[in-house]
Amino acid sequence: MSDPKSTELMEKIVSLSKRRGFIYPSSEVYGGINGFWDYGPLGAELKRNVKDLWWRSMVHYRDDVVGLEATIIMHPLIWKASGHLDTFSDPMSTCRQCKKLVRSDQAREMVEDADWFQELQRFYQQATQSSPVAVSAESLEKLAQATRKHAPSLALVRAREAVTARLLASAANNGPDWADENQFIRSVSTENAAAGLTHFPCPHCGGELTEPRPFNLMFKTHYGPVESDDNVCYLRPETAQAIFVQFKNVFETSRQKLPFGIAQVGKAFRNEVTPRNFTFRSREFEQMELEFFIKPDEAVAALAGGVASASDGAWQGTPQPDWGWEVWHKYWVEQRVRFYESIGLAREDFVEYWQKPDELAHYARATVDILFRFPFGVQELEGIAARGDFDLTQHQKFSGKSTEVFDEELRSAWAILDEPTRTALRARHESSLKESLLKKGIAGDEATAQAAAASQAYFEKLAKGHYVPHVIEPSAGVDRLILALLCKAYREVVSTDEKGKTETRVVLQFHPRIAPIKVGVFPLLKNKPELVAKALAVRDLLRPHMTVFYDESGAIGRRYARQDEAGTPFGVTIDFDTLGEKPELADTVTLRHRDDGRQERLPIAELLPRLLPLIR
RNA sequence: GCGGGUGUAGCUCAAUGGUAGAGCGCUAGUCUUCCAAACUAGUUACGAGGGUUCGAUUCCCUUCACCCGCUCCA
The missing domain is CATH 3.40.50.800 (Anticodon-binding domain)
Structure with a gap:
């Protein structure tokens, strides 16, 4: 992935960037600050050109997209509603032995799949069938042998004598080590259980995980001069949420009708664990995001008499009234690739990665990553997600304000829709709803009931022309794109003069449109x-x-x-x-x-x- | 945050417990002619802080940044 040659190339690009005034380390005279970069004279022009071209292709050349420029600091509840406050503050643990970093909430799940873990469970169940607990030094040694191969750092393996002694002593009087399975697992994973403090095993090697430490990925600050818990706020970790939050205002003031989009370019901030690969992962970065709002498929079906199939290539053409979310999604993927082609990248430079169903975030119906072949690996440049109505529904829930639109045509169309079609639409909606509830782990009967109720409420509104729009989100990183353009443009030309002296010159072959x-x-x-x-x-x-x-x-x-x-x-x-x-x-x-x-x-x-x- | 590596002019690379040097670049000048030409002059560095020492760029400690791994997905 990162062989010496590609590292060397990256170093050349980093050094050229600084030497020619494309990108400098931020705050350099003070020793720099990790994860922040500045654009110099040429970089500023390049970036400006790229953003302008994006804006022109997204907003100016289209009738169905309008712009927005929102603040970076917004009401803190927005991040509660969006899910960032929860998902961006995962506690992390480090393994004391193999030094790997593990998300504490995932550690349990990761460990449970391991053979050696099941070995431990089985042992615990057998040992605790009688009281006091039936174990011997020999049986513990056998257990250590069984787990040695895949969990070499397990305390029971690593420090067998100490751990065995402790477990035997506590078995005799039904001590805390044997109180429950979880405690047992922690005990065999801990070398020195001073003051009863035990550790969870590392999924990679069985070593001791440190206590979870909070990793807050959002930049936190306070509004107003007095710092208190009441005025905590955050620098936005993405620009998209402002679009959802302002959706109603834009809809009502822009004279747009669905489907239409809102575009925004701006800074976002994330306390990345590890900023890496030059500007690729920065803590302050810029995004170009579009939220393209569409009618739900049921509304499209009622209005257009059916939903276009995503498999016939229609998405390569111009938008049609019968497009459902799948066609719109593919359409935007194609539009984005065409944009990249227009500024000098080639289709072969990309990998289109369609996320597998089990990789999708809970809110996404489908996500395509547009990956670029960077010297340091194939990495994401843009994600195009079909997010359903998740975001607008969340903000409706948390703000108490409606995010629904009223569609006069839909109401009329529904009124004259024949009953078999209505029934079919309802049935399909209800069953897909039920399926997603089941996936969330809700029991069969409960899921059936919930799906029926939700579906009924949904169609009651739909019949009156009301619905929460669905959304397709093409979201691109400006700085990543700049980096991709630099990597793509970089050429070394070797020439030999009359005296036989060879000389390497660097040429940046930017597309004229983006050249600084x-x-x-x-x-x-x-x-x-x-x-x-x-x-x-x-x-x-x-x-x-x-x-x-x-x-x-x-x-x-x-x-x-x-x-x-x-x-x-x-x-x-x-x-x-x-x-x-x-x-x-x-x-x-x-x-x-x-x-x-x-x-x-x-x-x-x-x-x-x-x-x-x-x-x- | 953890582990490994790196840190000397803008760049590439030297040397040294006592004065830091070269090539390229850059700036100015000469030149009637097109792909880093030549000549002349000038320019600039020991990442930061502390310690040992008469004296540290060199030895020791701390810190910072960068690179490589562990996590991250714009």
């Missing part, structure tokens, strides 16, 4: 005022339309090379022919192309019409 500087303008020599004046005039001609870098210092080849390293796709050179040394070439310049060094001669007047289409 679009064109470099150079007078061939700087000691001729006429050349300089002409070059400055060309700079001023182009500047209103694109980022231009004027450079007159050093040899011309050096200036080209410097722009190559900055990823500038075009160079314009003003020479003596431009000034009219050869009359037929007067007012023409050399246009140089970064990736192949190709040069062409064209009139100054043609520069803008030539370059503009390439950079837009």
Whole structure:
């Protein structure tokens, strides 16, 4: 996954980023701060271009998406409703022996699957059938042998004499070590149970897990000058929740009808356990998120007479009224890949990973990860989740305010819908509801009853044109995308000069649309005022339309090379022919192309019409 | 948070218990001609803090950052 070669490549990219002013370590003169990065002059342009292009393709070029820019700090209850407050504060334990980090809530489950754990359970059950507990040094040794292979760090294996002595002593008087199975497991996992303090075994090696320590992944602060429990608040861990929370306002003020989306670009903050891989996992990062709200499939069926199949490729075309969530989901996956293609990434650079049903978060119906082949591994760039109505329902529940929409057309359509269709829709809805309740572990009868009640309430509302919209969420990380673009653009060109000296130059082959500087303008020599004046005039001609870098210092080849390293796709050179040394070439310049060094001669007047289409 | 590695000009790499050096880059200049040309001049460093020592970049401790693993999923 991360062989030396790819690590070396990453180091080169990190060093180039700093050297050329793309990305610096944050707070560097103070020694830096782990998990935070700053964008320098070129990086700031690059990032701005990427965000602008996303916004243009998502919002400006569509009729069905509008923008939002919400605050970073919001009402703390939002994070209760969204589930972040619970899922983002998992207690963690470390194994004292193998040093692995384990989520405390998952440790039990992970351990239960292990053979050696079942061995321990069986032993406990047998031993406690009689009272006092029937064990011997021999039987404990046999147990140690049986667990040795897969749980070498189990205290019973590692420190057999001490643990055996303790267990035998406590067996004679039915001591606490034998009080229940859990206590027994902890006892055989603990070498030195001073003051009765025992440890849970590590799922990886049977070693001692430390007491759970809280790992709060959310940045916590306080609003108002006085710090107290009453004014705790959080920096948002994602931008999406603001969209849900403002859904009703946007819906009512934007004159949009479903289906439609709300887009937002902004900072988010997570106290990552381990920030790693340059900017890939940062503690402060930027997201580009779209929440695209759609009608539930039952409403689509009532309105359009059916729901389009997701298997016939319709999602590659333009949206249709009969699209249900599956088609919309696939549509957005395709749209996002096309966006990446439009800024210079290729379809082959990605892996589309459709999460397996058992990997899905509880709120998601389907999630596709768009993974990019980074030098350090294939890693997620964007997740596109079909989240059902989970989020809006949660906020409805927690805020007490309705997140339902009213759909006049749906009410009329439902009124004229024939009874067999209605019955079929209800039956399908109810059975899928029941299935998901069963999956949550609710007993059969109970699930049947709950599903019937919920389904009935749902259709009563639907018949009147009321429902909570469902949502498709394409959520992309800006900083990850910038990193992907840097990795993709990075090229080393080795050349050998007449003296046989080889030299490696770096070229960043950015797509012109995202390049921080679009064109470099150079007078061939700087000691001729006429050349300089002409070059400055060309700079001023182009500047209103694109980022231009004027450079007159050093040899011309050096200036080209410097722009190559900055990823500038075009160079314009003003020479003596431009000034009219050869009359037929007067007012023409050399246009140089970064990736192949190709040069062409064209009139100054043609520069803008030539370059503009390439950079837009 | 735990374990392993790294830390000397912007970059690549030297040397040393007593004055830190080179190449490249960068800045300025010379040059009528297109891919880091040549020449001249200039520029810049021992990650931070503490200790041992007459004296520490070098030895010791602490800390910080980065890289690699354990977790994370924008």
